Amino acid sequence: MVVSERAPTSTFSCQRCGASLAFEGVRTQTCPYCASPNFVERPPAADQPDPAFCVTFAGDAEWARTRFERWLGSRSMFADSALKRATVEDMRGVYLPAYLYSAVARSDYTAQIGEHYTETETYTTTDAQGNSKTETRTVTRTEYRPLSGRHIGYVTDVIVSASAGLPNEELARVEPFDLRQVRRFSPALVSGWIHEEFSRDADACKRMSRGEAVDEVGARLRRFMPGDSYSDLVWRTTVEWESLDPMLVPVWVFAVRYREDKPPFRVVINGQTGRIGGRAPLSWLKITIACVLALAVIAAVIYLVHQGQQP
Amino acid sequence: MTACSRCATPVEDGDLRCAICALPVPIAVAAVSRAPRAQILRCTDCAAAVAFDPAVQAPRCAFCGATMKVEHPVDPIETAQLRIPFIVDRETATASLRGWLGKRGFFAPKTLRDEAVLESFTPLCWAGWLVNATAAVAWTADSDADSHRSAWAPHAGQVSLGFHNIVVPASRGLDHGECRLLIPYYDLSQVVAVGRVDGEPHAGPADARVDGAMDGAMDGAMDGAMDGAMDGAMDGAMIESFDAQRSAARKQVQESIELTAKVRVEEHIPGRRFRNVHVACLLEGQTTDRVAFPAWVLAYRYRDVAYRAIVHGQRPEVVFGSSPKDWKKIALVMFGIAALIAVIAAIVWFARRGG
Ligand SMILES: [Zn+2]
Numbered sequence: 001m002v003v004s005e006r007a008p009t010s011t012f013s014c015q016r017c018g019a020s021l022a023f024e025g026v027r028t029q030t031c032p033y034c035a036s037p038n039f040v041e042r043p044p045a046a047d048q049p050d051p052a053f054c055v056t057f058a059g060d061a062e063w064a065r066t067r068f069e070r071w072l073g074s075r076s077m078f079a080d081s082a083l084k085r086a087t088v089e090d091m092r093g094v095y096l097p098a099y100l101y102s103a104v105a106r107s108d109y110t111a112q113i114g115e116h117y118t119e120t121e122t123y124t125t126t127d128a129q130g131n132s133k134t135e136t137r138t139v140t141r142t143e144y145r146p147l148s149g150r151h152i153g154y155v156t157d158v159i160v161s162a163s164a165g166l167p168n169e170e171l172a173r174v175e176p177f178d179l180r181q182v183r184r185f186s187p188a189l190v191s192g193w194i195h196e197e198f199s200r201d202a203d204a205c206k207r208m209s210r211g212e213a214v215d216e217v218g219a220r221l222r223r224f225m226p227g228d229s230y231s232d233l234v235w236r237t238t239v240e241w242e243s244l245d246p247m248l249v250p251v252w253v254f255a256v257r258y259r260e261d262k263p264p265f266r267v268v269i270n271g272q273t274g275r276i277g278g279r280a281p282l283s284w285l286k287i288t289i290a291c292v293l294a295l296a297v298i299a300a301v302i303y304l305v306h307q308g309q310q311p
Numbered sequence: 312m313t314a315c316s317r318c319a320t321p322v323e324d325g326d327l328r329c330a331i332c333a334l335p336v337p338i339a340v341a342a343v344s345r346a347p348r349a350q351i352l353r354c355t356d357c358a359a360a361v362a363f364d365p366a367v368q369a370p371r372c373a374f375c376g377a378t379m380k381v382e383h384p385v386d387p388i389e390t391a392q393l394r395i396p397f398i399v400d401r402e403t404a405t406a407s408l409r410g411w412l413g414k415r416g417f418f419a420p421k422t423l424r425d426e427a428v429l430e431s432f433t434p435l436c437w438a439g440w441l442v443n444a445t446a447a448v449a450w451t452a453d454s455d456a457d458s459h460r461s462a463w464a465p466h467a468g469q470v471s472l473g474f475h476n477i478v479v480p481a482s483r484g485l486d487h488g489e490c491r492l493l494i495p496y497y498d499l500s501q502v503v504a505v506g507r508v509d510g511e512p513h514a515g516p517a518d519a520r521v522d523g524a525m526d527g528a529m530d531g532a533m534d535g536a537m538d539g540a541m542d543g544a545m546d547g548a549m550i551e552s553f554d555a556q557r558s559a560a561r562k563q564v565q566e567s568i569e570l571t572a573k574v575r576v577e578e579h580i581p582g583r584r585f586r587n588v589h590v591a592c593l594l595e596g597q598t599t600d601r602v603a604f605p606a607w608v609l610a611y612r613y614r615d616v617a618y619r620a621i622v623h624g625q626r627p628e629v630v631f632g633s634s635p636k637d638w639k640k641i642a643l644v645m646f647g648i649a650a651l652i653a654v655i656a657a658i659v660w661f662a663r664r665g666g
Pocket residue numbers: 014015016017018019031032033034035036
């Protein structure tokens with residue numbers, strides 16, 4: 001078995017029955033002999049920090065399965081019809097390692113701001129008798145004026161995945177977490193659940209967080225622009241006072257098999273809010289048929305219109 | 312109380328992160344020096360291993376059902392620690408209301424002042440936040456200054472603003488519009504700690520009763536307050552609990568500060584007319600006090616219809632509320648105006664014909 005260098009395996013004995021337990025990329029393990037949930041206690045290290053915060057699971061496996069089935073039942077007409085007979089190969093509630101980031105963001109921006117104005121223009125037209133005549137109309141035009149300035153603000157609540165197994169994009173699809181409910185980490189909150197080890201280093205996570213912070217600033221800047229419209233918005237953001245804290249967030253991970261010849265696909269559910277991120281496989285056959293039908297209808301309409309115009 | 316090192320905002324009890332900038336509050340970490348080992352969490356009742364149960368948000372023992380005590384996130388309904396004392400007593404409030412009823416204008420029933428029956432006098436200490444902060448505020452707006460073909464030209468800038476004693480209403484009993492009418496007339500320098508009673512007219516010993524209570528406590532407390540008022544004192548003046556939990560409150564306060572900032576930056580925008588004002592605030596050192604503001608809520612009845620009026624708890628001349636209209640008078644005046652218009656029209660018509 002290949003274990004990545006970032007997910008070390010360590011072996012400890014069960015504190016209840018003494019059986020040897022292998023902790024492979026996780027910090028919690030339920031003993032197969034006495035069913036006791038064990039938790040690894042150790043001094044924090046740079047690559048294995050102790051989480052500072054934890055968002056807890058809001059429901060049990062039943063809760064997650066109900067949401068999953070509702071989601072599966074509501075897939076679009078283009079989803080592969082084999083999904084109806086899909087089976088859940090594996091489902092587990094995981095406390096996912098993540099980093100919580102916040103910073104002060106100062107940005108310099110430039111943009112072209114569009115301001116509307118109206119103009120009266122004259123135009124010539126031909127009336128029913130074939131005489132040309134001049135008429136006026138008002139038209140709305142836009143003048144673009146350059147604007148540059150600064151934007152400031154705290155960027156908070158940025159969460160990035162520190163698990164090599166679950167890419168940040170997949171976590172982003174089930175965000176946000178309600179951080180008003182965040183708790184200080186304690187082994188009591190994860191006992192009996194899978195506590196995955198941190199497998200992405202803090203520096204990489206900080207860079208990812210900065211990227212998300214800059215995106216957030218961009219979203220704010222787009223709402224910040226005056227005028228009737230804008231274009232060419234560019235900004236340069238510098239962050240100060242960054243904080244980066246290890247934390248755990250609850251996710252349910254489903255492995256779903258829907259065809260023998262296809263690998264199972266993954267569905268992730270936010271363990272706190274129930275939000276689902278997953279892409280149901282599409283049926284290319286269905287999509288092709290739909291496209292062909294649509295083209296046929298368009299062709300028929302064009303043909304009929306053309307026929308109607310014949311004298 | 313310690314302050315956040317990033318934004319100098321005081322950190323409150325139970326906060327894991329700063330309310331303004333979300334910087335985590337540092338804690339002393341108990342260093343684990345022992346060699347790494349596996350550990351299990353045992354039930355305090357039967358010593359069986361326990362696992363976290365989402366239903367109770369705490370570890371629960373599968374054998375004996377006992378729940379382990381763990382630290383829960385703090386998100387209380389807030390209560391006022393400070394209050395502004397009542398200056399207007401019941402008699403003055405009643406007199407103010409009578410005076411106000413007598414000045415309801417031409418369209419009010421003539422007998423309103425004498426026939427209105429006061430049904431209840433409720434001394435109410437409505438809940439609000441008193442906020443102080445400084446902020447760097449970046450703004451953008453369109454204004455008429457430097458405009459070319461369009462009437463508008465874009466502008467941007469940055470100013471540093473101080474927010475001093477901004478009152479943000481959080482009342483359940485008064486609507487926020489009513490609160491805003493009262494706010495300008497409070498003397499904020501008189502603020503005292505809740506529980507202190509000296510210097511107040513007719514104040515009894517167990518004055519300000521603090522409701523740690525949640526929803527529904529309002530009705531009960533209202534009754535109590537009414538009884539208190541019947542005794543002719545402000546004993547038991549109800550101190551409202553706030554209309555939101557702490558986490559929601561913070562959002563409300565921040566939105567309120569942004570709205571204030573939007574108005575305050577207007578003087579920094581060049582030109583005379585402007586639109587599309589946007590602000591981005593970097594708040595620092597925000598302190599939020601929870602304050603109870605005094606007001607009399609008077610319910611009166613005139614010819615079987617109930618009305619409500621509010622008398623300021625510190626300035627008896629500040630009275631507002633609903634009052635009846637004399638529809639007969641209004642109809643008469645409308646008729647009079649119509650008749651007048653008809654007469655004028657007739658005169659004009661005759662004059663034209665004659666000329
Ligand atoms: Zn065991």
